[in-house]
Amino acid sequence: MNSFYPIILRLNGKKVVVVGGGKVAERKVNGLLGTGADVTVISPEITEAIQKLANEGKIVWQQRTFSEEDVYGAFMIFAATNDRALNQKVKDSADSHQLVTMADNPDESNFHVPAHLQRGRLSISVSTGGASPTLARKIRVQLEQQFNESYEAYLEFLFLKRQWILKEVEDASFKRKLLAAIVSPDFLYSENREQDFKRLYNEQAGTFD
Template identity: 60%
Template sequence: MSSNYPIMIQLEGKKVVVVGGGKVAERKVSGLLVSGARVVMISPKATEKLQELFEAGKIEWLQRPFCDVDLKGAFMVFAATNDSRVNQLIKESVEPHQLVMIVDDPDSSDFHLPAVVYRGRLSIAVSTGGASPTLSKKIRAQLEREFDDQYAEYLEFLFMKRKWIIGQVADPALKRSLLTAIVSDDFLHSLDREGDFQRLYEELIY
């Protein structure tokens, strides 16, 4: 049995087509908007939330049935209708370079979406390879409790300090020491990370 290859894809500004306007499509669109993708939804009808996203200018909506020209220029495609024949037509219409997910036919899809925990820059994905989406959700709930909201702010601190250390610290040994030290429970739970970092830096250079 071959395993899926886990990657994190940059979708900022890329065209992603979602065919369908129901609850399943709604979940896909909501996740895609977080990534910064340019979402184009194709469906004669849409849920209230999807209509609100369209009216707010967050997604494009082609209010009609799917046709193959809709996929032109798309990087990724979601076949999320409640009609398996339409979903298969979408699968047959994609170009070789386009990635497609068919919601009712995972075995024919190019990719699957894991259960994800987001904490700012931190993304934790869980997949059971299609064996049990319910277990994926259960594990995600456990991770959400373990990695709470403080991680969002902590990741911003790590991001900024890593940039500063790499750009300003020339000594390789000092650089390694600082990068290792800030990834610790002390800094995670600190109420004054900037002050603690300054004190650590001064201790290490003297």
């Protein structure tokens, strides 16, 4: 069995096509929101949620059946209808370099969408390689409890402080010490991270003078 290669993609400005307008397509569309992708849904009918997104201008809905030209120029394609033959037609219409996933045939897809948890800059994905999406979702729920909403602000703090440390601190050993210290539970559960960081910096700076 060939294993999958995990990757996080930047979709900003990329054309993404979702063929289908039911609940499965709705989940795919919702997962694409906020990525900056140019999302087009191809389907004669769509759910109320997809219709709302189209009305708000967040996606484009083309109210018709699929044709081969719909995948031209698409970076990523979701075949998400309840018609197995149509999903296969979508796959067959794509070029070999295009990313295509079929909701009802993961073995013939060249990528899968894992169960996903997002906490600001923290992104955690869980995949069972198509063995059990149910188990992947179950694990994601467990991770949601472990990595709660507090991680969103914490990751933003880590990002900003890492940029500052790399720019302002010259001593390599001091850099490593600070970068290691800010990922400790003390900072995760701190009520005033900025103040705690200043205290840490001042305490440690003296040892590197």
